Amino acid sequence: MFIAVLLPLLFACLVPLLSKWKNAIHTGWFVLLIPSAIFVYLVRFVGQDFSPIRNTYPWIPSLNIQLDFYLDGLSLLFGLLISGIGALVVFYSIYYLHKSEQLGHFYVYLLMFMAAMFGVVFSDNIFVLYTFWELTSLSSFLLIGYWNHRKGSRYGALKSMLITVFGGLSLLGAFVLLSVVADTTSIQAMLDQKEMILNSPLFGWIVAFLFLGAFTKSAQFPFHIWLPDAMEAPTPVSAYLHSATMVKAGIFLIARFSILLSQTEWYFFVVTGIGLITLCWGSFMAVRQTDLKGILAYSTISQLGMIMAMLGFGTKIALFAAIFHILNHATFKGSLFMVAGIVDHETGTRDIRKLGGLMTWMPITATLALFGTFSMAGVPLPILNGFYSKELFFDSAIHLDSFSGWIEALKMAAPYLAVLGSIFTFVYSMYLFFGTFRGKANVEELPKKPHEAPIGMLIPPIILVALVVIIGLFPNLFAESFLNHAASAVKGAEIEKHVKFWHGFKTPLYMSLAVVGLGTLLYLTRHKWTGIYRVFPGSLTFNRVYDWMVDRSEKYSSVITNSYMNGSIRRYVRLTLAAMTIGTFIFLFTTNGLSFTGTSTAEITLPELFIVAMMIFAAVATIFTNNRIAAILILGVVGYGLAILFVMYRAPDLALTQLIIETVTVALFLLVFMHLPELRKRTESVGTKLTNAIISIGFGAMITLVGISSFNSKWFDPISDYFLETSKELGGGKNVVNVILVDMRGLDTLFEIAVLGIAALAIFGLVKIRRNDKEAK
Template sequence: MLIVNLAILIPFIIAAFIPFVHKKITRIHIGWIVLFVPLLLFILLASFIPSISDGQTFAYTIPWIPSAGINFTTYLDGLSLIFGLLITGVGALVVVYSIYYLSSKESLTHFYIYLLLFMGAMLGVVLSDNIMILYVFWELTSISSFLLIAFWYHRKRSREGAQKSLLITVAGGFAMLVGFIMMTVMTNTFSVREMIGAAGEVSDHTLFLPALLLILLGAFTKSVQFPFHIWLPDAMEAPTPISAYLHSATMVKAGIYLVARFTPVFGGDTTWFWLVTGIGLLTLFWGAFNAIRQTDLKALLAYSTISQLGMIMSMFGMGSAALHNGYSPDSVVYTQATFAALFHLVNHSTFKGALFMVVGIIDHEVGTRDIRKLSGLITLMPISFTIMAIGSFSMAGLPPFNGFLSKEMFFTAALDTGALSIFSLDTLGATLPVIAWTASVLTFVYCMILVFKTFFGPYREEKLERPAHEPPVGMIVPPAILSFFVIAIFFFPNILGNHLLRPAINGIFPTFAAAGESLGRSISQWHGFNTELYMTIAIVILGTILFLTLRYWAGIYHLFPEKLSFNALYDFSLEQLETRSNSVTKSYMTGFLRDYFVYIFLLFIGLTGGAMIFTGAFDFDISGNAPIATYEWVLVIIMFSAGIAIPFAKSRLTAVLLYGVIGYLVAIFFVLMRAPDLALTQIVIETVTTVLFLVAYYFLPEWGKENTPKRTKVTNLIISLSVGAIFIVVALAVQNGRLFESISSFYENAYELAGGRNIVNTILGDFRALDTMLEVVVLLIAGLGVYAFIKLKYGKGNQNLEDK
C-alpha cells in the first residue's frame, strides 16, 4: 500500500517545513506541532494490527532505478510493524517530554528537524524491502543520530561522543553494504523477501560466510554489541529525550531488526548461531558488570542498555537453532527463544524509556546525575520514585512487571538450547544458562543501585544544585504512560502476544508458518515451581547480598585499568591515526604549487605510460591520416614557438599574452575542424581566463629575479616533455587502437532518444542527467555553505566550543 511509503516520507516532509512554521507560529511551542507526526503515524500503523494479526502482509513499490532493480519498495509484516509502532509510539512520548525538558532558549528548530529525520530514517530501515534503500536509511540513522548526540555542540564531550558513534556505526554500515552486495550476487535480487525465499539455495555459496560476517558486523556496531559497545556511554552526552529515544527504543535496536530479518537466510548455520548467541551473552554479561561501577545515572543506564540488547541478541541466536537442517516439526519448540526475544524487545522499550526519562527529570530538577550526591529523594519526588521503581524492578526481572515474564522465557530458552545436541552444544551448552544467570544477578544489583542509592538514605540538599521537587506534569506523563504499560503487559501479556508477537515470529520463520505450525506461545505469569523460578529466587537472594556488601567487593573493578580498556584503544588509535596522517600530509603538502604539479604529472606519467607499456598500446600507424596543409603547419609552428617562449618571458604580461595566443590558435583549429560551438566556447573561456590572469597579476608583487636552481629547471623540462609526449602518444594510439565500436552512432540518434537536436546538449542534459544532477548538487551544497558562513552570527555561547 502506498500509505506505508508515505509513512516513511512524512517525517522528512514535515522536517523541511519546520523552520518556516517556527517563524510563523511563536505563541505555540513547535513541539506540539511536531507531535502530530508520530501520533498520526502511530495511529496509521496501529490500524494495520487486525490485518497483520490475520496473517496479511502489505507491499508497495515506487519505481526508482528499475533498470538496476533498485526501487522504493516497502514491506509491512508483523516484524516491521512491531518496530514501527515502537518508533512512532515512543517517539510521540519523547516529543511531549522534550517540550518540557528543553529550554525555549535552545535551538528547538534544529532539534525537531534532527528528530524527525531520525524517525523517518528508522521507519525506512524497518519498512524497506530493497536492501539498497534499507542501506540508505541505515546510514541516515547514523547521520541524524550524530546530529542529535552533538546537539549541545558547545560541549567537547558531546562532539566527541557524536564523532565516536558516527565512526563506529558508519564503518559497520560500510561492511554491511558489502555483505548486501554479496547477497545480491548470490540471489540476483535486491529484495529482502526474495532473498529469504532463496535461502536454501545460497547456503553452499562461497560468498555465504563472508556475507554473514559482514552483515553481522553492521548489526553489532549499530546495536552496541561487544566490543563495539564503547560508543553508547559517550553518546549519553546528548539531551535526555534523545537518549530515551535513540538509545532505548529505536536506533540501538536497528541491528536487532537486521538480525531478526536475516535469520531466515542465515539461521541454522553454526557460525551465525555462535556469533549471535555468544556475542549476545558476552555483551549481556559485560554490560551488566560495568553498569555496577558507574557513578552517573545515565552512564549506568547506558551500560544496562548494552546488557539488555545483548540479552535480546542472544535469544535471537538461540532461536536460530530451530532452522538447523531446515524445517522440522520437532524444531518448532526452539522458536520460543525468538518469541522471547521479541517479547523482551517490547518490554525493554517500555521500562528503559521510562527510566531514561526519570533520570532526565532528576538531572533537570536537582542539577546532577551523580549517584554519590543523590539520596533521600523519595519524600520530595514520590512520583518519580514510583516510576523508577517500576522500571528498575522490571529490568531486574521481578513480578508483577513485564520484564519478569520475558526474563523467565530467556532462562527457558537458555536451558532448552543448552540441552541441544547440535553446534557442539553437548559440551558448551551448559555455559549458556550459567552466563545468563550470572549476568541476571549483576542486573539485579545495578537495578537496586538505581532505586535505593538515588531515593533512599539521608537527603543532602547541600550537594545538589537545586532543591529537589517533582517536575511539571507534562514531563512526568510520558514516563508514567510507559510504566503503565510495564504493569499492564504483565497482567495482559497475550494481547500483545496474539496480535503482534505471533505475526512477527511468523515473519522470522516463514517456512514454519507456511507449514501451518502455530508459532509463539501463550504467556502466563505462573509456571509452577520450575528451574526458571528457582533461578529467579537465587538471583534475588544473591543479588541482595551483593548489593548490601557492594563496598567490600567493588575493588574488583580496579583489576581492569582504564588504560587497557576498549575506550583507551579507540582513543589511542584515533590519536595515532591523526598524528600519522598529519605527518604524511605535511610531507607532501609543502605549500608550493610546483610540488603539487610534480606529484600530479609524475602520477600521470607513471600510470598512463606504465599502462601503455604493459598493454603494448604504443603501436600506432599514421600512414592513413589526411595530409597536413601548409597553413596548419604555420599555426602549429606559431603555437609551438609561443609555448617555448613562455618560460623565457621577462614579464608577466608577455607570458599571459603568449598563453592567450595558444588558446586562440586552438579556437582557430576548431573552426578549421568544423566545430564552431567548441570554437566559440574556447574563445569565451580563453578571453575570460586571460582577463582574470591579468587582474590577478596586477595585485601580485613585481616579478623579481628568478633563483630557481638548475637541477629544478632540468627536472621541470623532463617532466614537461614526458607529459607532452604521453599525450601525443595516447592520442595517436587511441586513434588506431579501437577495441570496440564507437558509441558516437548511439548519440547521433539524440533527437529520437532524447528529443533534442543538439547532441552536446542532450548528452549533458539527458544521457548524463544523473552525473549533471550530482554536479549541480555539489554546487548547491557549496553555495549553501558560503551562504551559511555569510549569515553566521556568533553568540556568546558559541564563541568558546570547549568545556568551561
C-alpha cells in the same frame, strides 16, 4: 509505509518556520502530530493476520534500486515502537526543554532520525536500507551533540559517529557482496535464494561485514563504548535512541537476515557468544557507575546483549523471547530514562552519590521507578512484563539445539552466563532504585530543592509504566496480536507462543530464584566487593584503546598531510598531474584500453605538420622566456594554432570558440599586465628539473594516448549517431552542436552559464572591496 518515511522529512522542513512561534506555543506540540499520526496508522494492522505488504517506487532503475518498502510482523513491531515511543518522547521534551533552547534544531534532528529509523525497518532494498542506516548515524550525531557548547557532548557525538559509521561501511561491503552473489537488491528475494548465497565463496566475508555493521550499531562488546558517552545528549534523546530505536537497529538487522545467517553453526557461536559477553560485561560495569544515565547506559548494553544472545539461540522459543523482550525493554527502559531526566531536572544532579531519600519529595516518580527497575531486574511478579521475557530467556538457554565440537562448550555455558548476567542486572536495578529514592536524604547537598515534576513530564513515563503492568497482566493479548507475527517473520516459519506466568517448579524458576537470591546478597554487600573494579578492569578499558587510536590517527594523518600540503602551488600541480598520469596509465594497461588502429583517421598533410611543429615550438618557448609580454604572445600562438587546425578539419564552431577564448585570454593577460609577477629564473636542482620534465612529458603522452584510444575504441555505439539522427526531429535545428547545447543538454548549459555568472559576481565583489579599501586609506 512510504508516508511514514516521507512525512517526518517533509515536516522537518517546516519546523524552522514553526519554531519562530515558540514563545507563544512550544514547537513540540506541532511535531507531536507526526509520530502520533503514524502510530495510529500502524495500529490498524495489529491483530490482523495480514499478508506482508509491499510498496515500490522507482528511484534508480539502471542500478536495480527502487524504493521498496515492506511491512510484515517484524517491521510492524519496530514501526510501532518508533512512532509510539517517539510520540511520548516528543511530549516529554515539551516539558523538559525550555523555550529558550534551539528547539528548531532539536526537532529537525529528531524528525530526521525518526524518518531514518522508519526507512531502516521498512526498506526491502539493501541500498535504500543502507542509505537510511547511515542517516541514523548522522542524525544521532546531531542529537547527541545538541548541546555542542559542552565538551562531553562533542566527544560523545564524534565517538558514536566514528564507531557506527565504521560499522556502516562494513555493512555496505556486505550489501555489495550480497547483491553480486544474489543478483538482486531485494532482501526478500535474497532470503529466497539462501542456499545459493550459503554456497558462495563470498559468504564468509558477507557474514563478517554484516556482523560488524550490526554489532557496532547495537553497542555489542567491544563496540559498546560509544553508548555511555552518548548519554551527554538531552534525556529525551537518550530515552528515544537508546531504549527503542537506534541501538535496536542492529538487532533488527540480525533478526531480518537470521533466515539466511542462522544456517551455519558459526552464526550461533558468534551471535550467541558476543551477546552473552555483552550481557555479562554490561551488567557488571553498570554497578560501577555513579551517574543515573550511566547506569542506564550500561544496562541498555546488557539488555541488548541478552536480546542478541536469544537471536543467536535461533530456536522458536528464543526468537519469541527476543521479540517479547524488545517490546518489554522499550517500555521499562524508556520510562527509566524519563525518570532519570525528571530527577536531574528537579534536583539539578544525576550523581547517585548525592541522591537518596527522594521518595519523600517525589513519590510519583519513585513509584514509576519502582515498577521500571523491578521489571528490568526480572523480579517474579505477575504485573511486571520483564519477568516473562527473562524467564523465557532462561528457558531458551537450557533448550538449545545440539552442536558438535567446541561449539558445544558454548551451549553448555550459556545457562550459567545467562544467570551471571542476570544477577548483576538485579544488582544494578536495585542500586538504581534504592540508591536514588531510599536511604538518607541529602537535600542540603543538592543544587536544587527536590520536588515532584510537573504533570506533563510525568504523563509519558506513566503511560510506559502502565504498559509494563498491562503487558504483565495480559501478555497473550500482545503475543497473539502482533508478537507471534514478528517472531514468525524472523524464523521464516509460523510461531505461536502462549505466555504463562506459572510453569511449575522447573529449571527456569530456579534460575530466577537464584538471580533474586544471589542478586540481593551482592547488592546488600556491594560496598565490600566493588573494590574489585580497581583491579578488573582497572585502567585497562576499551575507551583508552579508542582514545589512543583516535589520537594516533590524528597525529599520523597530520604528518602525512603536512608532508604535501605545504602551500606550494607548484607541488600541488605536480602531485595532481603525476597521480592522474600514473592512475590513467595503470587503468589503460590493465583494461586493454590502448587502441591504435589508424583505419578511420584522416590523412596528415604537410600544412598540418607545420602548424603542429609551430605549436610545439611555441609551447616549449614559453618555458625558457623571461619576458612577460613574450610569454603571453607565445602562449597565444599555441591557441591560435589549435584554432587553425579546427578550421582545416572542418570544425568551424570549435574554431570560432577557440579564437574567441584565446583572444579574450590574451586581452585579459594584457589588461592585468602591471600586476603580473616578474618572470625570473629559478635555481632548481637537476632532480627537480628532471621530475618536472618526466611529469610534463608523461602527462602529455597520457592525454595523447587517451585521445587516440578513445577515438579508435569501439566498445559502445557512438552517441553521436543518436544526435545526428534526432537533432532535426527533436531540436528543430540542422546545426547539431547548437542543438546539443541548447536542447539536448540545455540544463547543463544553463548551469554552466550560472557558474560563469556567479564567478563574475564574485570577481566584481572582490574588485569593489579592494577599491573601497584603497579609498578608505
